Amino acid sequence: MINVNENYLKLRGSYLFSEIAKRVNAYSAANPDKKIIRLGIGDVTQPLSPSVIKALHAAVDEMADASTFRGYAPDLGYEFLRNAIAKNDYVDRGCDISPDEIFVSDGAKCDCGNIQEIFGSDAKVAVCDPVYPVYVDTNVMAGRAGDFDEALGLWNRIIYMPCTKDNGFAPALPAEVPDLIYLCFPNNPTGATITKAQLQEWVDYANKNGSVILYDAAYEAYISEEDVPHSIYECEGAKECAIELRSFSKNAGFTGLRLGFTVIPKELKRGGTALHGLWARRHGTKYNGAPYIVQRAGEAVYSESGKAETKEQIAYYMKNAKTILDGLKAAGYEVSGGVNAPYIWLKTPEGLNSWEFFDELLTKANVVGTPGVGFGPSGEGYFRLTAFGQHEATAEALERIKNL
Numbered sequence: 559m560i561n562v563n564e565n566y567l568k569l570r571g572s573y574l575f576s577e578i579a580k581r582v583n584a585y586s587a588a589n590p591d592k593k594i595i596r597l598g599i600g601d602v603t604q605p606l607s608p609s610v611i612k613a614l615h616a617a618v619d620e621m622a623d624a625s626t627f628r629g630y631a632p633d634l635g636y637e638f639l640r641n642a643i644a645k646n647d648y649v650d651r652g653c654d655i656s657p658d659e660i661f662v663s664d665g666a667k668c669d670c671g672n673i674q675e676i677f678g679s680d681a682k683v684a685v686c687d688p689v690y691p692v693y694v695d696t697n698v699m700a701g702r703a704g705d706f707d708e709a710l711g712l713w714n715r716i717i718y719m720p721c722t723k724d725n726g727f728a729p730a731l732p733a734e735v736p737d738l739i740y741l742c743f744p745n746n747p748t749g750a751t752i753t754k755a756q757l758q759e760w761v762d763y764a765n766k767n768g769s770v771i772l773y774d775a776a777y778e779a780y781i782s783e784e785d786v787p788h789s790i791y792e793c794e795g796a797k798e799c800a801i802e803l804r805s806f807s808k809n810a811g812f813t814g815l816r817l818g819f820t821v822i823p824k825e826l827k828r829g830g831t832a833l834h835g836l837w838a839r840r841h842g843t844k845y846n847g848a849p850y851i852v853q854r855a856g857e858a859v860y861s862e863s864g865k866a867e868t869k870e871q872i873a874y875y876m877k878n879a880k881t882i883l884d885g886l887k888a889a890g891y892e893v894s895g896g897v898n899a900p901y902i903w904l905k906t907p908e909g910l911n912s913w914e915f916f917d918e919l920l921t922k923a924n925v926v927g928t929p930g931v932g933f934g935p936s937g938e939g940y941f942r943l944t945a946f947g948q949h950e951a952t953a954e955a956l957e958r959i960k961n962l
């Protein structure tokens with residue numbers, strides 16, 4: 559009889575956001591009259607922008623005509639999109655990234671889950687704590703995480719880098735040197751950022767030790783302050799040690815459309831092997847590309863009108879972030895994030911842990927958020943709210959929280 563991959567049996571419960579959906583659905587079924595406001599998963603609520611919709615329609619029409627129809631996409635993605643990404647996200651910001659170092663995909667979640675495949679199964683992985691659960695779970699599936707220590711709430715082969723109030727939610731360089739370092743800035747879940755000088759320290763550390771940094775910059779568009787790097791390639795030497803992951807979900811509302819990309823500089827080698835070639839091989843074998851119409855929609859995000867519309871959407875969500883930050887502060891909560899990121903990180907009220915506060919908020923205020931401990935043990939006693947709701951619903955949620 560075939561054996562299953564036993565690493566999957568080690569996974570803890572269900573995926574965080576599936577678990578939350580399950581609990582909310584159960585509450586909703588038992589209380590059908592309650593109007594629930596969802597500020598849990600970071601899913602957008604504003605429609606796709608007019609430029610994106612126009613590009614989608616035009617591309618659909620092309621698919622209806624034999625002379626403009628497209629079949630399989632090129633392995634790395636269409637050149638028109640990779641050119642737009644290289645120019646707007648990198649060259650215009652002073653980063654020397656070329657279109658053939660960009661791999662277009664159907665989203666950053668898949669990429670950050672799959673990229674670990676090109677590294678050795680014995681690679682030592684470091685993650686922030688709290689952390690976006692995909693980084694840890696995919697390494698559990700691959701057998702790199704070791705065993706789960708129930709008492710500590712940690713995997714014993716993973717190097718955790720606590721991000722706490724004391725260090726401003728910015729991880730310290732780990733004493734034990736990892737092979738792979740996952741960093742996400744602006745951060746999910748805490749909304750914290752690091753400066754360019756701090757990021758440079760990580761790049762220098764990785765280059766000195768031969769580690770590779772997987773830099774998740776999915777929330778880059780929300781940066782509002784100076785001196786917060788938009789890309790790791792703004793740092794000297796990053797092309798020799800870093801892979802960057804980006805998404806169209808949070809900046810342009812593509813959570814349902816699906817589009818993202820991964821940058822692997824040609825210089826990035828380990829053990830004499832270029833990682834670019836390995837990912838290209840993996841991409842070619844296991845992936846057939848994001849749909850043509852979606853790549854055209856992505857290209858439209860970089861048009862002049864697309865950029866203006868995207869900016870407006872981000873401003874819309876950041877207005878929510880301010881509503882949440884101001885409202886929580888007025889209600890006496892300790893809060894952070896929400897300035898360069900669409901996530902607000904709050905300390906739960908005295909005497910309530912993360913899941914207890916989740917239940918309290920769900921049952922008494924009918925507001926859904928995400929328990930901090932779901933992102934790791936250092937998230938215990940914290941809670942995440944997202945700014946991706948609609949203005950009216952967000953304002954109402956805050957009124958309800960204030961009245962708790």
Ligand code: MLT
Pocket residue numbers: 598599600601667690746
């Ligand atoms: C989150 O809520 O953390 C994100 O929406 C999850 C994701 O982007 O996959």
